[in-house]
Amino acid sequence: MALNFQDMIAALQAYWAERDCVVVQPYHTEVGAGTFTPDTFLRCLGPAPWRTVYVQPSIRPSDGRYGENPYRFQQYYQLQVILKPAPEDILDQYFGSLEAVGIDTRRHDVRLVEDDWEGPTLGAWGLGWEVWVDGMEVTQFTYFQQLGGMDVEVVSGEITYGLERLAMFLQGTRTAFDLEWAPGMTWGDVYKENERQWSIYNFEDAPVDILMRRFQEHESECAHLLARKLPLPAHDQVLKASHTFNLLDARGAISVTERASYIGRVRDLARRVAEEYLETVV
């Protein structure tokens, strides 16, 4: 019997906790991916070792489809694992986690397919793979090379599980809506209405003028916090600016040319936060 959604998450967290990962809780500000939170972006700077596992909702306003398309959502879940420095047996540890949720790697076709990651708003990139199990992409695996526009001092391994995809594979469901979240409760029960309402907000109602103003406010607040040598709250303003940009994008309020300039502005903030963090914290 396949694990339900919540048991699968618990099993993965337990697996990594046993391997000396700190189980932190989801970060409180909207992010497009677990990579953005301070537990990855900032902790992977500098020389200090760090191992963590956490669930993070991935909020991507443009990806919503009003709950009508069973493959696209404006919110889904990632399980983020950071191993810093990346140990030599990192892949074997990762494959062990698949076994821990019930995937027999000898019966299935598990493959690492080249996928280089780039996060332009974070000035970050790394090399790695998407991991396929019988053709289903269940994980994104990255060795960070640059963060905040700077070469990393110590290479971290980032393992990002797409939890819905992994669960769909385990439970053999065709859509995320049909996943069993807990006994008697599906993913759709929990989130379908959420998708509908947020899609309306993201695409139709988010107030463009106010968002434009907010973006600038986050930008200047970030600068202020950096001047006060408070990189952690400053980083939160980067995340808020980034999410505001994503909302404006979903509203179709940003042309492609402006896009590049918005991304450049967020990247500039992220770089300054990274520099300040190295100065103040590390």
Added chain:
Amino acid sequence: MRLLFEIGCEELPARAVYEAEAQLPGLAERELGRPPSQVYVGPRRLAIVVDGLEEQTGDEWIKGPPVALREQAAAGFAKRHGVAVEALEERDGFLGVLSRGQALSEVLPAQLDEILRGLRFGKTMRWDESGLRFPRPMRWTCARLDGAAVGEHGTTTWGHRFTHGEVELPSANAYVDVLRRADVEPDAAERERLIREGLDGLGEWRDPLGKLREVIHLVEKPLVIDGTFDERFLALPERVVETAMQSHQRYFPLGRNRFAIVANGGEPDVVRAGNEQVLEGRLDDATFTFERDLQAGIEELAARLGSIVYFAGAGTFADKAERLRKLVDRLGGGDASLEAARLAKADQAAELVREFPELEGSIGAEYARLAGFPEAVCAAIAEQYLPDSAGGSLPATEPGRVLAAADKLDTLIVSFSLGHKPTGSRDPFGLRRAAIGLCRLATEGGLTIPRELMPDDVDEFVEERFEGLLDVPVEFVRAARAAAVRDLGSVARLAQALAALPDERLEPIHTAYIRASRLGEQADAAPKLDPTLLAEPAEQEVANALEEVEPELTGALETADFDAAVEAGAKLGPALHRLFEEVLVMDEDPKVRANRLRLLLDVRETLRALGDLGQIPR
């Protein structure tokens, strides 16, 4: 002796595997003095087998200064080679050192290290504190010289990632057998053979996006199995289904609702079931996206182009569509191509193209078809990006050719105006391909593409492509490019006509052209020919011939009969030949001289219509 050297890695991208495969033979030869007899490459290992290595490297005589210069040079030479002056030997009047050969086992570790560090890749990474760079983390090295270990290198390799662990390699000879027993086929050619054999066994397979090259290096133990998907997805356009199969999943279409998977092991039924589920999910998603696009319809998609930037600095796709319409009009395109130009870029607003960029053009055509547009319009939309490679096929329809030419012209004009001219091997916007496409549309496609549509720098860049495309010496292309012909195809045909003229007939007009150019620059020619000053019969003959040839040549050019134009020009040959034989151009009488110079310059002006004959070396 036989050497086996293996570099073990985490899964390498196929591109990196090909890069290594190309370099290993040269590196091995450089370091070991012998090329490898086998190169084995794949996702987790890069290996070479080198045969015929000597146990001992040979002695080497290092020649130093002549004996006569012992006083001045011996000490320095001895120091450079780390020996005492007294140890220098004498041979044939020179001092020198005999460097003794070393045991292979002593020098080999350093040589293997050089091979490993000598590999160059387009994209590399760091993964630990060693600071080493490689396309993916290197996890082991394994070497055997016959049955012996080599320095610090390991003597174990690793089998299939999930069915076998670390395995002992007893000798270099055993490499392939040991790996095959551990579920790894190390030989890429053999893997390819196995994959092709497996695919052939499943039926007619296709690889429209060319994924096989990559798939060979995505597996170590190819398992080829077939799968099926629900027939309801056959309602999607075939291109969409095939792209969903190939673009992410690297499946091979087997026709209808069947597809082939190349896996890296696992239980066939389990792997099949999982992949079928994944593909159906992708097709389901594609169906949603396709239906949303259809719901919007091609007109609505076209209307959205105003908010999609085509190119920073070059406006939106709506602007591009407007420019395409104008260009199509200038190219003499009819209603079908004008309508196609209006809708050509509509699919840039389609969600399906955002998902699968390789569907651009073909999916726009499909949406136009479903909206009831005439087939000529739809075909032109589908064909607008052709030819998509230097030798690729041209659009089959006339509206398609016109639209394809307009698209390439616009891309070139816009890119050049923004300063994105290709330099060296860098051509990120594919402008060389666009220019070659344009040339071929003019020649093979028979399209009249006026040169005046292009600014000078674009025109020059495009016409330079003819130098490689046409089967004539480049000088004839350069000559023809200077001609006053109005369209691209004419440049090509004129170059061919000039090149076809036999040497003995080209010679006199070529000489006249060159001499007129040279003399005309040195001396003052009369502003206008004075027939009364033409004293010699030979010059009179040239003047007469010129009067006859001039309209004939111009007329031939106007009707684009380039053979006739070149023929007409060549008619001046005999008269010119006689002129040069019998008449001294630089006559003592300045008036006569000025008049003769004018005659030559008139000849040159007339011949100039055929291009700059001075480009042709004689």
